[in-house]
Amino acid sequence: MSMLSIFNVSGSAASAQSQRLNVVASNLANADTVAGPNGQAYKARQVNFQTELMGQTANDPTSAGVRVSTIAEDQTPGRKVHDPKHPSADAEGYVTYSNVNAVEEMVNMISASRSYQNNLEVMNTAKSLLLKTIQLGQG
């Protein structure tokens, strides 16, 4: 039953995509976070995907799932806004915001949700094919 491992493959991809969506949600939620007393603002995060072979043998390329290998932080400096009246302003009157780029995050979100839907559809198709295979020979 080689089609049963489609659920492992697509399931791992759906899980990875949902993790990506989760990271996007964190980034968007922190888009307007300002630096705390330590001067460090929130840094945008991004997931890195990696292929994970899931076949019975070690080098079977026919069932390749996905896993999140690392979650990297964007090291570009945060946005600085001159606002001396702000409670979090530094000695020169600048407020450091997080370095989240809202446009990039929205694009990332749409891409993740489309990939998630694709994988769900793959699983649905595999399920209906397997159900029909179970009824093989009955009429």
Add this chain to the structure above:
Amino acid sequence: MLNRLTDSLDFQGQALQLRSERQRLIASNIANADTPGYIARDMDFAKTLKAATGALPAAGALATSHAGHLGTGGAAGAGGAKVAGELLYATPSQTNLDRNTVDMDRERASFADNAIKYEATLRFINSNVRTSLQAITGQ
């Protein structure tokens, strides 16, 4: 007589097996649509099916029951479906910055196409079984 009934079932069985392998392969490609560096794989279905069924005796062929008997063509040994060695690489139609060669439109089309052909093979087997049953019961 009986092996004429089962030979065509054998062929359809191999086809079904290969269809499910291909389904899994395309599911892996769709799952890895966002993985950097992933290279899409596919199989030449006609060639693989020919290789898998070429070892089956043709209908009405003589069986070899002794080492001295001459074979009737085709490779000796079990005609199991061997897929892993004959995988091809899909040629990317558009280059991608992260060196991923999955073409989502093509993969979706191949997936739907393969699912329909899998169902068609299931129907062939079902009607084959029905025909055999009718012949046996003699109604």
